[in-house]
Amino acid sequence: MTKLIYGGQAVPEGVMFQSKTHMATAIRRTNGDIDYFDMPRPEKPFLNKLKKIPLVRGNVAILEASVYGMKHMDFAADRYDRDPREDYKIADEKSSQNTAKVVLSTVIIGILTFFIGKFILTLIPVFVAEVFSGVISGKFGQVALETLIKLIILLGYIYILSLTPMVKRLFQYHGAEHKVINCFEQNRPLTVENVQSESRLHYRCGSSFILFTVLVGFVLYMFVPVDPLYVRVINRILLIPVVLGLSFEVLQLTNRLREVPMFKFLGLPGLWLQYLTTKQPHNDQVEVAIHSFNHLLGSEKK
Template identity: 50%
Template sequence: MSNPSPSVYGGQAVIEGVMFAGKHVHVTAVRRKDRQITFLEVPKKPTPVLNAIKKIPFVRGIIGIVESAAKGSQHLTYSAEAYAEDEAGPEEAAKPKEKERWNLTMILGVAVVGILSFVVGKLIFTLVPAFVEDLIFSQAFENKIMHNLLEGGIKIVLLLVYLWFISQTPLIKRLFQYHGAEHKVISAYEAGSELTVDAVQKFSRLHYRCGSSFIIFTVIVGVIVYSFFSWDSMAERIIQRIILLPVVLGVSYEVLRWTNALRDVPVLKWLGAPGLWLQLLTTKEPNDDQVAVSIASFNRMRELDSEIAAPRVTLAKQA
């Protein structure tokens, strides 16, 4: 059965599972050691102010990034705790212990950690390449555009080396497999395909609307944005990068949306190619069990979305 205008959904790989974000709820499905699938279901709280801001071009990207970092950390923590519990062994698991609840304090704590981790990571990948480029090429020439291009090249090299290095660990490799499973499910849904393991496995693990694509676009957009500004010292260059970071993030988000909208247009679809190439590192081909977990998460998210939306539709009709 075809679905000509499917809703736009996003997701995230977690440890031994996948999280999907719906209109009204975030759902994570995790494969436990006993082969069972458990779920974390977190309804979205209505935030009219944020919803209004997220409609503003260039600003909505920054809000969405911060929100995703906060939510993603909560679900990643859930999966990490489930993994640690499974790895603890029967003796440790048998010990009495208090069950932690996702109370307001804990959620806020995890959200802050997630946002800070994102900000710190982004600053490192923004500032370190500038330091390295200045150290090597500061006396080589005066052309600022060339310095920006070299800075961008160093940033890409560091990013690729970092991603390749962490992908060699078994845990991260499996995380990247779940990332591929998440993409396959979204692609299958958007194509109107049946969401079975066999059907979903036929789709690509690469997707235009991916956070990995966003990362590479921040590098490209950064080179362009920085070229409009000059600096006279390394300190000025660093301060400039920090001040312009929100601009780079906001523009990169719009570029990501634009390339996704053009992905079916011949020639223009190649605008999204750099992001897809990076996904060759950040995704791996999933096995059938991993795809099954991704499907379970997606189906549960859509089921809860429908249940939460139903009373709102009824109230609207009565009004």
């Protein structure tokens, strides 16, 4: 029997977990209580067919995660710093707006934010590398410089973000999410003590995916022209879905091979990045993550 695979993401003051059929979020309120939000994963036959196509399924997974993830982020953002006695204001605030437009704009903003970020991370290094083309020339040199600049931007951006109190707490919940999944996959009871003893790193993490887009891009760009500049810019833009699709496949492959000694190293770069995107959680944060995961399991049984 194949063991079910669970994933998740951190949200403000909480964690969202998901399976193939359900999603659940738990957050810590200002009074110490834990609130929940759960929803079944909508059945989309057409998307399910696309998820079976290599390269395509990665892009579909990203779009789906953006759409559903924003709903859980919205739930947490509305409540994490609000006195529970004032929750009635949420409904009033929502009712004063066109709900359909709000939901649609939230989804669009989430998707656009991801792709705009990807465009920036893809194109800025191209122009910077071009500035140094007189010093570092040739396809290999330019692509290598482009990749190095991309890594510097990525790592620098994440590091600076991690210094802010809010993002630091978000990264702690990210660590708690990984610890819970690791504990579950080790078939250990989900107690705070057991979960805290687990690693805060995980092979399937989206952070690893982001890093793989940089590394996969380096290889892929070796097969397309870098001159003139406008051709380079065009092929970088057109190849974004290909890079995303290939990176998703690499992420899945490294997860499948993580127990094979001679291939285990393939996933190490992604794990190293998680030292930046996850932080050691406190016990109360781990408790929230456990509640979220148990709530998901309960939802699946209903």
